[in-house]
Amino acid sequence: MDEAQEETIPTSWWTAPDERAIIRFRNGNLYEGNISMKAMHGDGIYIWADGTVFTGCFKDNEMNGRGMLQWKDDTWYEGDFAGNLRHGKGMYVDSRRQRSYIGEWYNGTKHGRGTIYYSETFKNSYDGQWVYNVRHGYGAREYCPQSVYEGQWDLYIREGKGLMVWPNHDFYRGEWKNGVMSGNGTYIWDTFCNNTLSQPSVIMYRGQWLRGQRHGCGLLQLGLSLGAHYTGEFKHNQKHGAGILVSNNGFILKSKQLFQDGNLDTNSDDVDISNAKGIKYDQTVEPYKFDIIDNSVGFRYHVKQAIKNIDKQQQIRQAMINKFIESNKKLYENLRLSDRDEIDENIPDDLIEFELRALDNSLRCYESDLKRIYYKYCTLCNSKKINFTPILIRLYLWQMYYDCNIHEKGLTLVQIDNIFAQNPRWLASSPHDPFEPVYYWQFIHSLISVANKLYAKRVLPGPKPDTILANAFRKFMDKDILPGVTQQKGE
Structure with missing residues (x-):
């Protein structure tokens, strides 16, 4: 017998051989599978008294490795385990609420990158980063087939930079705070998918926001295809303060107090409105059509x-x-x-x-x-x-x-x-x-x-x-x- 054999023989005296066994616990639980050193170790099936079933890998009496955990209400999880907890990558399906999650787990919680579907149609979902079961970080939230948000989250709240599309096809890209538009951003009304080589005329605002309203300095394009736009100050969603108004024929109005609460301030000392008699303005139809009749401007x-x-x-x-x-x-x-x-x-x-x-x-x-x-x-x-x-x-x-x-x-x-x-x-x-x-x-x-x-x-x-x-x-x-x-x- 060589030296290698002499070294391995004594260790086998202290190692219990692997075997399969059926273990019935006093609380009604049942285990059937491999054991090692009198512990559940290897492939096996564990059945709880309430009907919950785990099929997969065990290590030292704990669920560890790949496996599938099924609850009696047909909710189930298939993926990685560590220390009896979902840990690693796996899929969770909640049959009661028709929800499913596939992604990363940490100590039994959704943590890392993952996708959750809130309905069986897969049209209500979130795909992004999680921190201890909470949407946090960067991710995309689809509310319905026509509405989606993609950007940064803070504890389930839109916070930071992100892009939002509403069911009416309005579009916003910019900064968010406490779930609403705040900071710098661009808002476009009635967007659509343009697969042509033509540039469309759009109604767009690009500038500052505060608590979901246009507030501060910004540019409002009126979408008339003729270049009409307003650049200046806004207050609570209305044009207010200093600004420059360019009409659909290039006529320019400029004043330190051009608008007052959304209306042209004709009382301002420095506003030039001598050629603006043809302006047709209706605050109720913003954003916002007006016309200037004089075609010879410039x-x-x-x-x-x-x-x-x-x-x-x-x-x-x-x-x-x-x-x-x-x-x-x-x-x-x-x-x-x-x-x-x-x-x-x-x-x-x-x-x-x-x-x-x-x-x-x-x-x-x-x-x-x-x-x-x-x-x-x-x-x-x-x-x-x-x-x-x-x-x-x-x-x-x-x-x-x-x-x-x-x-x-x-x-x-x-x-x-x-x-x-x-x-x-x-x-x-x-x-x-x-x-x-x-x-x-x-x-x-x-x-x-x-x-x-x-x-x-x-x-x-x-x-x-x-x-x-x-x-x-x-x-x-x-x-x-x-x-x-x-x-x-x-x-």
Whole structure:
């Protein structure tokens, strides 16, 4: 007998051999399975007197390892055990309340990462982190098929950063406190799944919240597809205090006390509302539609630029203006003046007003074509009809100018972007961002800017109705835009 055998033989004298046994306890419990050293050890079945059954692994008289525990009401757990407790990973099914949990356990409690289903349909659930049977940490709570919260939790309460979708398809992403929106966040009304390459117009608020209400500084987009929005202060869900209001045609109201409890504060000393007579505002239908009738907002800038480009030499320019006044002096008394930006004092007001009227009339003549073109390029890459109001993006605007061969006339896309960005009132955030929204009123300004660059006369017009900018715009539309949009380039 070698040394190895000599060392193993004595130890076997002190080790009781494993065996199977049936043990009946005085309290009515029953064990059937493997035993070792007179203890339940290995695979076995333990039956309590009340009908509860455990099938699985034992170690030193304790449930330890993999096993299945079944209660008499058909509730059961299958997974890991340690020290007679659910510990590790496992599935728990509560047949009485039609609930189930699958995930991690610690000393008999849900602890770690796990998913609980609160109904048999699996449409009411929580998937995330647990701490001693409590939702705590990061997780997703599905309340119904149309409503879900995903984010941080603190003792069953939404706390921290998270995303919420309501059954009416409203959406919020931001900070939470005590279960309600508080801090910085973005709220979008009536969201939907957009599987197209068109950008939809949305009603959205992005800013500060307090106890579930808009409170502090924020941006409210009115969802009119024309770029109407308000940036400023809010108080208890209403616009209140300093702010900037941009209408659906680019008209801007700015004041240190623009709104008072949700209504325009016309008593404020510094608010400019001279062109806002057409505002239609109804506090009861927020968020919140209004309209401003004046369609010529901002066109004075184009006229000013066109006239400035006539000639850079002041003496020649003044002589041409004097000649224009002489040939049209009989018509001055019938022209209406309106509020305007500051312009060169040598340019007669009547010339500006006549150019504005002529340009406005030209735009009205092409209005249906302009709207059709705008919508066409908003939906440029869509093969199916959409059911929302789209917004043009700069990438598709570039495509339109490319289709119209503007680059062949010596004007590049970069130059077009730079021309548009020169006027801060046109609100171009990033002049060369291909995905920046281009609202309809910005689209019109872009067209006029290009027409001015390509076709505006460098001399003053003759007797009325000859014009500088309106003629340039009509020529641009007839020669370039209308023919060009019918022959789309690329695939």
